Amino acid sequence: MEDQNLQVQNSDQTGDYVTRVIPQDKRKSGLNLFNTTAGWIICLSTMFTGGTLVAHMSFKNTLLAGIIGMAILTIYGAPMAGIGSKLGVSTTMIARHTFGKAGAVVFGLINALLNGIGWFAFQAAFFGLTMSELFPQTFLANPVVGSVLGGILMTLTAMFGYKGISILSFIAVPLIIVLSLFGGIAGVESSGGWANLLSHNTSDNSMTLFQGITAVVGNAALGAVILSDITRYGKKPLTGAISAAGGYMVGGVFCILAGAAMSIGAIIPSIGTTPNLPKVMLAIGLGLGALVVLVLAQWTTNTANVYSGSLSVGAFVPLKQTWVVLILGTVGTLLAAFNVYALFIPFLNILGTTLPPIAGVILADYYFITRFVKKEDYHYGEGSKYAVVNWLAFAITIMSALIASQLKFFTPSVNSIVIAFVSYSILALLLDKFKVSYHVGSAGENAAGY
Amino acid sequence: MIKKDLKILAIASILGGVLNLLAIIGEVHWYKIFCFLLMGIFPLALGLLSLKSEDAKRIRSLAWVSLLSGLSILIMATSDFYRADNMPFINYLSAAVLIISSVYGLYQTVRVHNLDIVP
Numbered sequence: 001m002e003d004q005n006l007q008v009q010n011s012d013q014t015g016d017y018v019t020r021v022i023p024q025d026k027r028k029s030g031l032n033l034f035n036t037t038a039g040w041i042i043c044l045s046t047m048f049t050g051g052t053l054v055a056h057m058s059f060k061n062t063l064l065a066g067i068i069g070m071a072i073l074t075i076y077g078a079p080m081a082g083i084g085s086k087l088g089v090s091t092t093m094i095a096r097h098t099f100g101k102a103g104a105v106v107f108g109l110i111n112a113l114l115n116g117i118g119w120f121a122f123q124a125a126f127f128g129l130t131m132s133e134l135f136p137q138t139f140l141a142n143p144v145v146g147s148v149l150g151g152i153l154m155t156l157t158a159m160f161g162y163k164g165i166s167i168l169s170f171i172a173v174p175l176i177i178v179l180s181l182f183g184g185i186a187g188v189e190s191s192g193g194w195a196n197l198l199s200h201n202t203s204d205n206s207m208t209l210f211q212g213i214t215a216v217v218g219n220a221a222l223g224a225v226i227l228s229d230i231t232r233y234g235k236k237p238l239t240g241a242i243s244a245a246g247g248y249m250v251g252g253v254f255c256i257l258a259g260a261a262m263s264i265g266a267i268i269p270s271i272g273t274t275p276n277l278p279k280v281m282l283a284i285g286l287g288l289g290a291l292v293v294l295v296l297a298q299w300t301t302n303t304a305n306v307y308s309g310s311l312s313v314g315a316f317v318p319l320k321q322t323w324v325v326l327i328l329g330t331v332g333t334l335l336a337a338f339n340v341y342a343l344f345i346p347f348l349n350i351l352g353t354t355l356p357p358i359a360g361v362i363l364a365d366y367y368f369i370t371r372f373v374k375k376e377d378y379h380y381g382e383g384s385k386y387a388v389v390n391w392l393a394f395a396i397t398i399m400s401a402l403i404a405s406q407l408k409f410f411t412p413s414v415n416s417i418v419i420a421f422v423s424y425s426i427l428a429l430l431l432d433k434f435k436v437s438y439h440v441g442s443a444g445e446n447a448a449g450y
Numbered sequence: 451m452i453k454k455d456l457k458i459l460a461i462a463s464i465l466g467g468v469l470n471l472l473a474i475i476g477e478v479h480w481y482k483i484f485c486f487l488l489m490g491i492f493p494l495a496l497g498l499l500s501l502k503s504e505d506a507k508r509i510r511s512l513a514w515v516s517l518l519s520g521l522s523i524l525i526m527a528t529s530d531f532y533r534a535d536n537m538p539f540i541n542y543l544s545a546a547v548l549i550i551s552s553v554y555g556l557y558q559t560v561r562v563h564n565l566d567i568v569p
Binding site for chain 2: 028029031032163166167170171174175178179182185186189285286287288289292
């Protein structure tokens with residue numbers, strides 16, 4: 001009878017354990033998490049960031065900005081990933097305890113709109129634009145066609161849940177790395193070798209190292225906040241944290257370097273004049289390789305984007321996971337058809353200032369207040385209790401984002417996460433000490449996890 | 451069954467790897483030699499290491515390495531830059547051996563040995 005109850009508790013009604021703790025026997029290896037996270041960060045826009053950086057700073061500083069920027073992201077990405085593997089639930093489910101059950105809905109909506117629809121639409125549109133540049137004499141010359149085709153592909157994989165994404169990443173990540181490596185070698189050879197290549201200094205040195213780091217962090221800030229959506233499949237917290245942080249770091253630095261190298265290569269007349277990796281590869285006779293890199297890089301990233309958005313929506317909308325993915329993917333694809341490329345810079349600014357404080361609050365609430373001070377843990381399953389709203393978490397998130405946007409030093413993303421972590425830790429500790437509750441209302445979890 | 455599958459896959463991997471290494475013969479461009487060497491050495495080495503193994507998970511590892519090597523070799527072979535000068539067909543042959551054997555390996559992994567397709 002007890003076993004039956006346990007089975008009912010663990011029954012997964014939405015598919016892919018959207019509102020459930022993932023059973024240990026369903027968890028995946030560190031290699032799996034590494035690949036999937038690397039696949040998430042490896043995309044053309046990250047490569048383009050590398051290309052942009054090297055146009056405004058030296059190659060050495062570009063490399064430093066890439067390494068430092070990605071390392072900063074892993075400082076808060078790794079502990080977030082660790083929570084995911086420890087608890088076996090998505091970021092929105094984690095936010096139920098931090099922000100309250102209704103508060104998590106707000107976080108879920110923000111993530112779904114930004115990541116599942118907005119970022120998805122941007123990447124799909126980017127995919128269409130690049131396709132049209134690469135194949136101007138074909139039916140792909142119209143960016144709308146590429147955007148729609150890309151959107152369909154990316155949505156379809158996410159409909160298979162984590163399994164679909166991890167299988168795709170297992171194929172895509174090694175292939176992209178190998179093909180980019182040989183694409184890079186071909187580029188260097190075509191331009192007359194390294195010495196010839198490095199003698200061309202195109203940098204206008206208009207960007208400082210800190211600005212470079214800010215660009216790198218801003219480009220991938222959101223992904224590091226929601227790494228738990230992937231690492232909830234991790235077997236152990238440490239494995240999840242190291243694998244995901246490693247995948248994010250390696251994938252990100254690789255992309256920035258590849259973009260920067262190709263951008264330098266692109267100044268050689270025999271190759272062309274674009275920091276667009278697939279275009280360079282196409283120009284030097286790696287046609288199929290260019291297509292594969294382009295398709296796979298965008299595919300892995302965007303399928304994970306819509307997947308994460310669907311986990312957020314699925315945490316409070318009792319629909320099958322496949323339907324949620326289909327709805328978000330369709331909306332994102334339609335938006336992509338209208339080309340959101342122009343929104344690139346403001347979008348990065350929003351990501352860089354508003355989302356990291358959410359991670360700061362979650363980290364402070366989980367590691368400091370709940371685990372360290374109260375010696376408790378977050379619990380899930382039927383009968384679990386949550387606050388309806390944690391007003392302190394919201395206040396700190398908004399305040400941190402506002403303060404960080406006004407500060408003139410270092411990067412807003414990192415500033416906001418530090419402010420959020422420190423201020424939440426102190427204020428929550430004080431309020432607890434003076435018996436002032438910052439949790440409003442009480443809500444339970446039913447058998448389906450809602 | 452595990453031993454039989456492993457043997458088939460290991461031999462296919464060794465064959466695929468050796469075929470790709472054969473493309474080095476007579477090659478003068480360092481980058482082509484590097485490409486053929488790198489793409490051939492992984493399936494060859496893992497194939498050799500797997501000959502005596504009895505672990506079903508090794509079938510999966512071998513299948514994945516073969517698949518990724520085979521796909522990479524195939525994509526490189528279609529390019530003007532990395533096509534073997536003397537024996538272009540040998541890259542295609544190597545890729546075909548590796549890809550076909552990997553599909554068999556992954557099928558057996560899931561259907562016969564009841565393992566997840568990815569670890």
